[in-house]
Amino acid sequence: MIYDIRLTISHQYAVAAGNGRHVLRVLPRALPGRQRVTAHLIAAEPAPDERRDSVDFFGNAQSMITQIEAHQKMTIRMSSRVEVTAPPDLDGAGTDLSGLAQTLKQQRSLDPESPLHYLGPSPRLSPDAAICAFAKAAISDGADIPAIVEAVGKALHGHITFDATATDVDTGAAEAFAQRRGVCQDLSHIMILGLQSLGIPAGYVSGYLRTLPPPGGVRLEGVDAMHAWVRAWCGPDRGWVEYDPTNATFIGTDHIVVAYGRDYADVSPVIGRLRSSGGQVHAQSVDVAVVD
Amino acid sequence: MLAADGSVKPEWQGFLDHIQGLDPQELRNRFARGDQYLRDAGVLYRQYDETVSVDRNWPLSHIPVILDEAEWRDISEGLIQRADLLEYVVRDLYGPGDLVASGQLPGTLLTQNPAWLRPMVGVTPANGNFLNLLSFEIGRGPDGKWWVISDMVEAPSTAGFVIENRVAMTKAFPSFFNKSNIYRIAGFFQDFQQQLFHLRGNKSGRIALLSPGPANQNYAEHAYIARYLGMLLVEGEDLIVQDGHVMVRTVAGPKPLSLLWNRVPSALCDPLELDQNSLIGTPGLVAALRQQQLGLVNAVGAAVLETRALMAFLPKIARKHFGAPLKLPNIATWWCGQDSARAHVMANRDRMIVGSAFSTVPLMADSSDQGQNGTARPDLGDLSQTDGRNLVGQEAITLSTTPTYENGALVARPMCIRLFLARTAEGWQVLPGGYARVSAGDDAKAFAMQRGGKVADVWVRGAQPVKSPSLLDAGAADSRTPTARAALPSRAADNLFWLGRYVERAEHNMRLFRAYHARLNDGATHGSALCVHIRHALMQDVSEDPNAMAGKFDAPLDQALGAARKIGDRFSPDGMAALRALVSSAETLRERAIPLEDFSREISQLLRQITGFAGLVHENMYRSDGWRFLSLGISIERAANMAQLLSRLVQEDAPDGALDLALEVGDSVVSYRARFSILPHRRAITGILGIDEENPRSIRYHVSRARRHIAELPGQNKGQVLSAIARKILLLETELAVSDPDALTPDLLAKVQRDIWDLADTLAQAHLV
Numbered sequence A: 001m002i003y004d005i006r007l008t009i010s011h012q013y014a015v016a017a018g019n020g021r022h023v024l025r026v027l028p029r030a031l032p033g034r035q036r037v038t039a040h041l042i043a044a045e046p047a048p049d050e051r052r053d054s055v056d057f058f059g060n061a062q063s064m065i066t067q068i069e070a071h072q073k074m075t076i077r078m079s080s081r082v083e084v085t086a087p088p089d090l091d092g093a094g095t096d097l098s099g100l101a102q103t104l105k106q107q108r109s110l111d112p113e114s115p116l117h118y119l120g121p122s123p124r125l126s127p128d129a130a131i132c133a134f135a136k137a138a139i140s141d142g143a144d145i146p147a148i149v150e151a152v153g154k155a156l157h158g159h160i161t162f163d164a165t166a167t168d169v170d171t172g173a174a175e176a177f178a179q180r181r182g183v184c185q186d187l188s189h190i191m192i193l194g195l196q197s198l199g200i201p202a203g204y205v206s207g208y209l210r211t212l213p214p215p216g217g218v219r220l221e222g223v224d225a226m227h228a229w230v231r232a233w234c235g236p237d238r239g240w241v242e243y244d245p246t247n248a249t250f251i252g253t254d255h256i257v258v259a260y261g262r263d264y265a266d267v268s269p270v271i272g273r274l275r276s277s278g279g280q281v282h283a284q285s286v287d288v289a290v291v292d
Numbered sequence B: 001m002l003a004a005d006g007s008v009k010p011e012w013q014g015f016l017d018h019i020q021g022l023d024p025q026e027l028r029n030r031f032a033r034g035d036q037y038l039r040d041a042g043v044l045y046r047q048y049d050e051t052v053s054v055d056r057n058w059p060l061s062h063i064p065v066i067l068d069e070a071e072w073r074d075i076s077e078g079l080i081q082r083a084d085l086l087e088y089v090v091r092d093l094y095g096p097g098d099l100v101a102s103g104q105l106p107g108t109l110l111t112q113n114p115a116w117l118r119p120m121v122g123v124t125p126a127n128g129n130f131l132n133l134l135s136f137e138i139g140r141g142p143d144g145k146w147w148v149i150s151d152m153v154e155a156p157s158t159a160g161f162v163i164e165n166r167v168a169m170t171k172a173f174p175s176f177f178n179k180s181n182i183y184r185i186a187g188f189f190q191d192f193q194q195q196l197f198h199l200r201g202n203k204s205g206r207i208a209l210l211s212p213g214p215a216n217q218n219y220a221e222h223a224y225i226a227r228y229l230g231m232l233l234v235e236g237e238d239l240i241v242q243d244g245h246v247m248v249r250t251v252a253g254p255k256p257l258s259l260l261w262n263r264v265p266s267a268l269c270d271p272l273e274l275d276q277n278s279l280i281g282t283p284g285l286v287a288a289l290r291q292q293q294l295g296l297v298n299a300v301g302a303a304v305l306e307t308r309a310l311m312a313f314l315p316k317i318a319r320k321h322f323g324a325p326l327k328l329p330n331i332a333t334w335w336c337g338q339d340s341a342r343a344h345v346m347a348n349r350d351r352m353i354v355g356s357a358f359s360t361v362p363l364m365a366d367s368s369d370q371g372q373n374g375t376a377r378p379d380l381g382d383l384s385q386t387d388g389r390n391l392v393g394q395e396a397i398t399l400s401t402t403p404t405y406e407n408g409a410l411v412a413r414p415m416c417i418r419l420f421l422a423r424t425a426e427g428w429q430v431l432p433g434g435y436a437r438v439s440a441g442d443d444a445k446a447f448a449m450q451r452g453g454k455v456a457d458v459w460v461r462g463a464q465p466v467k468s469p470s471l472l473d474a475g476a477a478d479s480r481t482p483t484a485r486a487a488l489p490s491r492a493a494d495n496l497f498w499l500g501r502y503v504e505r506a507e508h509n510m511r512l513f514r515a516y517h518a519r520l521n522d523g524a525t526h527g528s529a530l531c532v533h534i535r536h537a538l539m540q541d542v543s544e545d546p547n548a549m550a551g552k553f554d555a556p557l558d559q560a561l562g563a564a565r566k567i568g569d570r571f572s573p574d575g576m577a578a579l580r581a582l583v584s585s586a587e588t589l590r591e592r593a594i595p596l597e598d599f600s601r602e603i604s605q606l607l608r609q610i611t612g613f614a615g616l617v618h619e620n621m622y623r624s625d626g627w628r629f630l631s632l633g634i635s636i637e638r639a640a641n642m643a644q645l646l647s648r649l650v651q652e653d654a655p656d657g658a659l660d661l662a663l664e665v666g667d668s669v670v671s672y673r674a675r676f677s678i679l680p681h682r683r684a685i686t687g688i689l690g691i692d693e694e695n696p697r698s699i700r701y702h703v704s705r706a707r708r709h710i711a712e713l714p715g716q717n718k719g720q721v722l723s724a725i726a727r728k729i730l731l732l733e734t735e736l737a738v739s740d741p742d743a744l745t746p747d748l749l750a751k752v753q754r755d756i757w758d759l760a761d762t763l764a765q766a767h768l769v
Helices: A097-105 A129-138 A145-159 A173-179 A184-197 B010-020 B024-040 B069-093 B159-172 B174-179 B186-199 B219-229 B285-290 B302-306 B308-312 B314-322 B339-347 B471-475 B490-521 B529-538 B546-565 B573-591 B596-620 B625-649 B658-665 B669-675 B682-691 B699-712 B724-737 B746-768
Strands: A002-024 A035-045 A050-055 A061-067 A071-084 A202-209 A227-233 A240-244 A255-261 A270-275 A280-291 B044-049 B052-057 B065-068 B133-140 B146-152 B206-210 B232-234 B239-242 B245-250 B253-262 B295-297 B333-335 B352-356 B391-395 B401-406 B409-424 B427-430 B433-438 B454-461
Touching: A002 A202, A035 A061, A071 A255, A097 A145, A129 A145, A129 A173, A129 A184, A145 A184, A145 A227, A145 A240, A173 A184, A184 A202, A184 A227, A202 A280, A227 A255, A240 A255, B010 B065, B010 B174, B010 B454, B024 B052, B024 B159, B065 B069, B065 B433, B069 B133, B069 B146, B069 B302, B069 B314, B069 B409, B069 B427, B069 B454, B146 B302, B159 B174, B159 B219, B159 B433, B159 B454, B186 B219, B186 B253, B186 B295, B186 B409, B186 B427, B206 B219, B219 B232, B239 B253, B239 B285, B245 B285, B245 B490, B302 B308, B308 B314, B308 B333, B308 B391, B333 B339, B339 B391, B401 B433, B401 B454, B409 B454, B490 B529, B490 B546, B490 B596, B490 B625, B490 B658, B490 B746, B529 B625, B529 B658, B546 B573, B573 B596, B596 B625, B625 B658, B625 B682, B625 B699, B625 B746, B658 B669, B658 B682, B669 B682, B682 B699, B682 B724, B699 B724, B699 B746, B724 B746
Parallel strands: B065 B454, B206 B232, B206 B253, B253 B295
Antiparallel strands: A002 A061, A002 A071, A002 A270, A002 A280, A035 A071, A050 A061, A202 A227, A202 A255, A227 A240, B044 B052, B133 B146, B133 B409, B239 B245, B245 B253, B333 B391, B352 B391, B401 B409, B409 B427, B409 B433, B433 B454
8 A cells, every 4th residue: 555645733833932943753664564665755844944864762763853043833744655565464373461471571682672661661651550450351361462452452442432622642541541531642552551551562653544444444533633553562473563442453554653652752743842932832734645 | 986896996086086175165166167157158958848948057067977098998999890880881771782681681670760761872972981970878887898878870969068068177177187187178179170171172162060950959069069160050941952062052142062060860951852841951952962062971861870770780790790799889689570589578578678679769768668667568469470670679787877966975876978989081089088978866767868867077087198289280270260251151141130130129119118108207198199109100009008018129139039049150159148138137127017117217227238239249249241240230220210210200290209209219318419409409300310420329320331331241342333232222321411401301211211121121132042
């Protein structure tokens, strides 16, 4: 599947703001065998005084831009063409929880894909008893890890109502879980905590979601902005699987990965600071078109 | 102090003889002399109590901790070995990761540790080493052996307090110091200072100490040590990153920085790549470090070495790395993430303190931990499950004691000492002295000063007479001052400017307050026309309540103190003391419930104090840019207030007595009478308070003074095209200079006031943001 993806993020400032510096993580990630980025462009207005592209600890592309002169509005546009191949099917018997625990003790890698980074806690996530109990109740004994991931994800999908007005970007996972409402960020955070409480390394994935449903298919939720889902480590043989609790599905070709991290803080599309004395309004729009 | 056989150790003998030769009163006097020094120097410690913080007297124990030279050398050897070990470990943790790959360290000790900063992985320090200044807290067991209690990489270094304690002790026992063989500590700091200049490489770059700011418990120490070592004191918002270079925002524009002594917790250094909630960081700092454009003491992220659980692994790592055990052991520590260690901790629960594995607070000093005698121990049943990774057990050691003076006698109290190591051209150097913490009671655990303990100076006593650092050596620190001139940070300048304005505003309102109450005493009432006019036209519609009216000078005094606190390193201790005295007098005045008729006399007292402060500014401060901004603040505020006062008092319809009031508030009654021995009239008053060049109360006087200051500010090109601010002030000065007293109408005076405010805005835009 080939996609043309466009993202526009704009910040409007009540009072002109200067000396701005932003870190952007918006570009689809190159994933050998799964995602190939054939063309990409990031542009910002006002034109940045400096721009430096690099790769962060987790292997995500990041761009740092500075805009020194005072300005009322900042716009970031990303466009890219990405070829997506479905991850291999999940088959064969996997390890169970106790097998996973033994495997984890032997892990001695600090490289970005190492499951050791994903045991929690992380900048935005710390263990929560209610979520832990929920996850325990959702699984059956002896299940293998992918089955547990799916069970927890499905249970969460049923438990929490998608509601774009109930939470904001700073809402904590425990709070969203308690009110049983939230968006993809909340569902992903809750699911990560649930899996970690079972001893399964789990992380956060930010990305884009196919905008138009395939013929006869259902339009997926969460397409007007960037999307988020979860990855979980199933042991050294299976490696990582990705699951979207907002849509209760394993990841196929509808999802395009931007960044991997422990939680939202590691992958926020825009992190910025500027000299400003008034409020600001943010807007984001995403378009993911299938290229025939 | 005592050897195993009960005899006094030789290193203590001289000092004990010395104090025993003094009668109790003399001894108390000497202690008081030391305390007086600390108070005068503003050495305080801040105590936090739920929501407020209170500054308390510095709890100096006047009895030092004395170490014999040979013992100190043994300790030093052990600590130098440990410093090398820590450098080896941190280099690996932010580099190849071999310690984890080879199984010497469990990976989760890093991956679940908030102190291990992933964005710093792969970043090599610009000046080669991660660690340049370390301190270690060590304690002595009952058997006389020393143990490392904690490794302090980023935690408060307290080096500044060591100097202050030493000065206080030399005040208390001057003659003893001259004839005993106590090692001096100044040489250590001179060498460290040289090393800082050496580390910066690029000779033009500045050196700064980065502090979290005045809200931090240790700000006074930051200010002190920065001043002592001749470095700039900056906060995160003073720094800006441009093209990968870290710059200080100064009144003369951004200036490059080449070395930073960082006292901000690593994770808070950069809100873009580290903790996004940090309000005290510098956006882009990590990116600059990645480009190796800035040297650091110590590397950002090195505080991961303070992680408690690391102590469980350092002894083995040392054996493998050095092929020999640690010369100075650390407190025996077990990380409960390992089955065998967890079993050991559970089996020996009675001899253990158990706490968080990832905390960087020494377990012995952590009030949140449940110790031997604590009531609520963590349920160790859970230890056999999963959360062992988050816990460590540490052997509870019993600390040996040191004498301290309580109620006229020497008593023995548990103590531990902090020693300091600096990397110099000749390798690690150990400060021959230190910072001791002495427990308030017998409990070896009650160490935090918050709980009533004391601090003591540590003396190393040599067998031979020691060499004092010569003055020639001190002079060799040639690079100490030259960067001072152009490097006034904009934020410091801004605070100095506002300090001047607030103090002047307070004085102006005190004069109005005094004039108002003098009139009440003379029979006027709150409803008298002039009194109404004072309250509404001159004091922003303040009510008749004397407290509300006093608020008009209380509030700016508090604000002045607040501004002064933020510039600890640039404002003289005398000036600070004067300001504190002023604020406390104003407070007493309010609390004493003084009868109305005494108000004006009491206020006169305050006014004399505030004039004394202004005198200090103009007689005692070095003519630096900082002084210039302070003086500018005073002049601009006074000129604007006088313009307002005159515009409201020379109105045609102003109440009777308005002109007298102008003279009185303008403190010009005497000079007026000397020149015009008649009743006040408008023309003479606008002349003497508006245009007179010689009257330090007139608008003109201060506009001219401000014009001269502005001409001296950095970036003002003399003889060339005038800057916006220079042009504005010259126009204003000229307008006043050529004006006839009659032309100074209320409207014109109101315009003059607006012009002065506009001037202040332009000044702020040009130099202060």
